[in-house]
Each structure stands twice: as structure tokens, then as C-alpha cells.
Amino acid sequence: MSQLFNTSYSWLFKYGYRIIPKRSLVKDAIQELFLVIWNKRDTINEARSVRSYLITSLRRIIFRRLEKQRNRSERNYDYRESFLEDEKNIEQSIISHECSNSQKEQLKIAIEALSKRQRQAIHLKYYRGLSNNEIAEVMSINKQSVYNHVSKAIIKMQNVVEQ
Known part of the structure; x- marks a missing residue:
């Protein structure tokens, strides 16, 4: 297993870096690939082409990670927007309430x-x-x-x- 890792890491990294030029993401994806292989070593069938299997698996992992990042970014953006909207609504409500109380007081004085x-x-x-x-x-x-x-x-x- 370590021999496979040592001989394939370099070209897997180059391949992954062409997909997405983010060093840390590619390195993490390669680590995840070999971790999955290690964890499933007893159930994985023998591949006809190890190189093809590694490339396909790495590509899937990279795209899955990119999708997770995109989803996380969207959720964070949505959360941030909803939080800001809630904050504006609360602030607007407080201002409106204070204005309303002030107007009621002025109206009371004017009527008196x-x-x-x-x-x-x-x-x-x-x-x-x-x-x-x-x-x-x-x-x-x-x-x-x-x-x-x-x-x-x-x-x-x-x-x-x-x-």
C-alpha cells in the first residue's frame, strides 16, 4: 500500500492540480483516496487498471469536496443574509416602536x-x-x-x- 502511495502520489497530485489548482485541497483528496482504499482493502475488487481506478476515484473525491464547499458557502451566505435581515427587522421594529410611542406622547400633549x-x-x-x-x-x-x-x-x- 505504501509503495502504491509513493509511486502514484506525484502524478496524482499533478492530475488533481490540473482539475483544481489548490494544493491543500488536492493533497487532502489524495490522502482521503488512500484512506478509503485502506479502509476498504478487504472488499475492493482487483482493478484492471490501477492508474485508471486512482484517477477516477481522485476526480470523484475532488468534485465531491468542491460541491461540499460550494454548498457550505451557499448556506453560509444564506444564513448571513437571513441573520442580517432578521437584525434589520428587529432594529426596524424597535425604531418603529420608539417612534410610535413618541408620536403617541406628542399626540396626547397636543390633544390636551x-x-x-x-x-x-x-x-x-x-x-x-x-x-x-x-x-x-x-x-x-x-x-x-x-x-x-x-x-x-x-x-x-x-x-x-x-x-
Whole structure:
């Protein structure tokens, strides 16, 4: 076995290096080839051409290793992308939550700055979803007064938020 290794290593290396010019990969593939031969020495049939058997086996091992590397690289890339995407989603969620809380606080302050009638008109319009006619009925005022209360309330709220 060692004699086969010593006499074939050089030309196997040259052959493997032509397939893929990576010294360490070719060396490892040759080592794996002879390890497989050693482990299966009792079950391997006698080959018609030892050289042909070694070349074919080495080529299979090299291509298998390249395929594993490619698959590993793809998995690593996919993992890295999904991790970055998850990280972006978490970060975006935190930012969105903080913005939402900040906006809610600003809205609360702005609503507190309104008069009682303006606050009631805004509440009925935006929180209860009533139309201007319905608001006019509930507040016992005319439709134009509803427009006035809502528009003045919005302007006042904008001013409070901008400060």
C-alpha cells in the first residue's frame, strides 16, 4: 500500500492540480483516496487498471469536496443574509416602536392643549369615526361649526407638535 502511495502520489497530485489548482485541497483528496482504499482493502475488487481506478476515484473525491464547499458557502451566505435581515427587522421594529410611542406622547400633549369643544370634535371625528353631520347632531351645533372646531384643533395640534 505504501509503495502504491509513493509511486502514484506525484502524478496524482499533478492530475488533481490540473482539475483544481489548490494544493491543500488536492493533497487532502489524495490522502482521503488512500484512506478509503485502506479502509476498504478487504472488499475492493482487483482493478484492471490501477492508474485508471486512482484517477477516477481522485476526480470523484475532488468534485465531491468542491460541491461540499460550494454548498457550505451557499448556506453560509444564506444564513448571513437571513441573520442580517432578521437584525434589520428587529432594529426596524424597535425604531418603529420608539417612534410610535413618541408620536403617541406628542399626540396626547397636543390633544390636551385643545379646548373642551375642540377635543370633543376631534374625538368624535377621528376616534369614533363619525361624519361631520353626525358630530353636529351630537354636539348640538351646525355643520360649519364642526368644520371650524376640527380645523382649528388640527392647526393648534400641529403648532404644539412643532414646538
